[in-house]
Amino acid sequence: MPATPEKVRSVIRQYADAWARNDRALLISLFAEDAKWIDPAGTPAFVGHAGVAAFWDFAHQETARELSPRVHRIVACGNEGILDFTMQVRVPGANQGLDLHVIDRFVLDDDGKIALACAYWDEASASAPPGMDFFAPNLDDAYDKS
Template sequence: MPTHEQMVAAVHAYVNAFANSDPAAVAALFAPDASVEDPIGSPAHIGHDAILAFYTASMQTGAKLTLEGPIRTAGNHAAFAFSVALAFKDTARIDVIDTFRFNEDGKVVEMRAYFGPNNMQGM
């Protein structure tokens, strides 16, 4: 079971990777067979190559993440609320909650992002 501190560190590494426009740093947080459902309900990106490609494209929007409130952890799960700013549209704000499920090694095996059209402002 990953510790609270390991899961919190992974979330901060995720946010920092966006700050540094470093998709490889995000991909390194995931297990090789992980799935990313962003937003939840859309087709999942499965496996390292698909996940790296997805975050490479995501970061081309210049997305920067700001955590909103404490990171919640329970067992091998974490959830965190954040807002997203976009480089190409400085009035834009997207409010998102992500959930991470971790494996025994502290790698993320499932990521799901909760946001929709009603969570986008100033686009």
């Protein structure tokens, strides 16, 4: 049975909570075994739990970065949903930061797991927090080079 809008909203809230609480295991558990995560749209997908874990590890860089989502809005229709939020990235000790306004689209499978997550953002979506230097991660580093 397809996921309901209520289930979609719940999963999206848990997704944001996982980032806010630095809970890698929770985030991975929300995704289907064969899920695709595209961040940003137009780049190669991270596939499955290993791909989700790889993206998480890239984003956190072994806790060298602090990430905090500020949720603006969640919209759910059928088994799909949108998360409109700003990801606040801080690099402690370096006085660097990034505020990235993102629109994430999610599609849930019949088991209520994320089958597809796709993030929409561009250079105009990014800004430096007041009083900090702009931090620009190299997304190429997120992909396995082996």
